Amino acid sequence: MARIVGVHGVGKQRLGSNTLLKDWEPALADGLERAGGPALVRGDLHVAFYGDLFRPPGHTLAVGDPLYTAEDVEDGIETELLMEWWADCARTDPGVPPPGADTLARSPRAVQTALRVLQHSRFFADVSLRALVLDLKQVRRYLLDEGLRKAARARVEEAIGPDTRVVVAHSLGSVIAYEALCARRDHRVRALVTVGSPLGMRMIYERLLPEPGGWPGDASTLRWTNVVDEGDVVAAVRDLSLFFGTGVRGKAVHNGSHAHDATLYLTARETGEAVAQGLAEEPA
Known part of the structure; x- marks a missing residue:
């Protein structure tokens, strides 16, 4: 071994x-x-x-990963993790605004805002929307x-x-x-x-x-x-x-x-x- x-x-x-x-x-x-x-x-x-x-089972290499969007982010772990990433991005990246009172409610609008903000951050700049959502889902599925x-x-x-x-x-x-x-x-x-x-x-x-x-x-x-x-x-x-x-x-x-x-x-x-x-x- x-x-x-x-x-x-x-x-x-x-x-x-x-x-x-x-x-x-x-x-x-x-x-x-x-x-x-x-x-x-x-x-x-x-x-x-x-x-x-x-x-995903039954998919060929040409199909790739599911085409996730903001609407696919689930309540609970996925949304909580997304919001934590946003807050930490704001702490480390001057170009990222911190979550405000209107987005801390973890509403669908907050999820859309968080994803949009993160995709314009230095940390997630090279990560596609579907890859970002897929990462959230992999963490949730494991847990x-x-x-x-x-x-x-x-x-x-x-x-x-x-x-x-x-x-x-x-x-x-x-x-x-x-x-x-x-x-x-x-x-x-x-x-x-x-x-x-x-x-x-x-x-x-x-x-x-x-x-x-x-x-x-x-x-x-x-x-x-x-x-x-x-x-x-x-x-x-x-x-x-x-x-x-x-x-x-x-x-x-x-x-x-x-x-x-x-x-x-x-x-x-x-x-x-x-x-x-x-x-x-x-x-x-």
Whole structure:
């Protein structure tokens, strides 16, 4: 089994483990090199893939994703998450107006306004409307669709073997990785490295299984490092120690205009250091 398991984020439904590995492997190798860590060799990294669980059945590659619009954003988690993204975009982007009293009511008009504002923000400038709505739906489906949640978590649990020492998880993947490690109490992972993680957002934190706030392993042996870019709207709550305890070490990086990009997180020295420390730790 691989010494390092990567877990991807949302929007990868038409890719696969090998496709992602082509991007993740050289990026993480650069991060380790910048940190003065060990060289990454072929077979060290495996990307646990769950994105196909979100791919609509019966569709050919030509059809692609559903043509979602503002009317498809559902009340509850999807709208709450959208509004949180808007508020955080306004905090980090001077060109984004903050939500006003007339839009905090989470009405259909507020949803339309939020989507329009976000598409003109620096963070979501390259994201299409349907992709933005699809991301909301993938988060909601993971949290509320029990069958999909079990299947996604099983993909990660199966990838973590007796030789796995590090789990690096991006975006929604950090939620899945956290739950998988909590479920597999016998794992021998020595470092959890979350990057661009939404684990501290209320609508996600309160729905974590088996329960919010638990430590995903043996507290005496597992190191948890959370790497975040200040401009990453998806990681709106930057300090995870507020929710999971002071054992979570927070590291700030600068990814430029693509704050949430997984490969930019992986090339960061801070990520490389956290991975190198996990590889150096010998299991008891």
